[in-house]
Amino acid sequence: MIHRSRARIAVIVTLAILAFILILAPYIAPFDPTQVKMEERLKPISMEHLLGTDHLGRDVFSRILTGAQTTVGASFLILFISLLVGVPFGLLSGYLGGKIDRIFMRIVDAFMTFPDYIVAIILSGFLGPGMFNLVLAIVMVKWVGYARLARSVVLTEKQKDYISMAKINGMSSLNILRRHMIPHVTGNVMVLATLDIGKIILMIASLSYIGLGAQPPAPEWGAMLNEAKGFFYNAPQLMLIPGLSIMMVVLIFNLLGDYLRDHFDVKNQKG
Template sequence: MINGFRITKPGILLLIGLFFITIIIAPYIAPFDPTDVKMGDRLKPISLEHFFGTDHLGRDVFSRILAGAQTTVGTSFLVLAISLLIGVPIGLVSGFVGGRLDRFLMRFVDAFMAFPDYIVAIILSGLLGPGIFNLVFAIVMVKWIGYARLARSTVLTEKQRDYILIAKVNGVGPMNILRRHMIPHVLGNVMVLATLDAGKIILMIASLSYIGLGAQPPIPEWGAMLNEAKAFFYNAPHLMLIPGLSIMVIVLIFNLVGDYLRDHYDVKNQNGGK
């Protein structure tokens, strides 16, 4: 629930379905080429021909918003996927094996957590230079840590359960314990964190692109579109309002989905608070 609004299962499926369908078919429903420059059409207002008007280079803003969704959101999914592939296995192994390996990995993680995510991402992006791939690398370096710590804490908790001790007494091997008992418990928590984190990653990608460290022209990206439009805010405020609202709506959708998943995987909630 978010501010008194509760999303239902049909609602969550509808949100996810509409979102992914829009992202997939974006190139086919865009009325114009998002990179096509037409100086004769620059700064046109909102109309039936150009639903969101045109920018300072005469490019259709509606088409760029659709293409920018693939860039911004697609990049966030790539960051999430890589972060999960790095962080979850490290957390699983660290928590399950324990000992010196656990202490070594956690000291490495603590070193990254000593600084705020945005600061580290900005520093890495600045050192590597602007570009989508450098941006992905920089954000992954600060995001995999949370998944490693979450997986580790979940494994440490489950290791103390009676059923794990019984499985060990019965001769169940470590790999089978991880596969059959640890991973299912970790996945639920990771899904919640990943969904909530997606909105934060989108904001991070957009903000870094806004300051010139992310997507470079003429690639359409919502944060870069905000940066390009700031010089024309008084004459054409919609050029900033539309990508800004797009970012806000997408982040809100991910927060609603994450809120639903958090309630769904809340054991106390499912058991009536017992």
């Protein structure tokens, strides 16, 4: 019990710090993240520049802070849109069944024929570079997983006796979905979404690294890695800092996903 309480507190504190950084990054960044100062290029870590400067004299600490808004903020936006599209789609498909469900499965099969990264790269390349197109491409890849998860839960639940009793008592399909299906779907979707955030962050960073995401001079962790690769031997921190930032945030969300999975497993066992 004490172990669970400590884990819950650690998760809440970590998420609160991350949310604070995401919201207030432009206000707490000590320098303009896009301002070029060639006379200060490749400066080491110091009291003035906490993480040094890059090849254009821009403050790395300021770029990491504001880059979190781009990388992590875009991940939350992608996740939100994917849930908004995928969950209702899966709920209706699983509940209505028949021809609608068969059409849905053909769409899902088409999207899941290739790995997420391959499809995202193809779509991003077709749409062109830029964060808007990158977000659109990843949403087109990610909504399918949430739709399929919601559908599988609904297919399992609608066979149970309490759903049959609800129909016999005259409960409308909308009320059945709202009162019975959505609560069962929510826990599973939350766990998948939390674990998926890390994958989305990695996808955004990797696509930006190859030039399909954020464009210079916008601060974004994957783009920062790309810009710094030519200076790895002279200033390795320019790659290590954004790389470690990506790794730490992904690890945080993976730990949160594991915690939520255990939490909902306990609830289901008690039920």
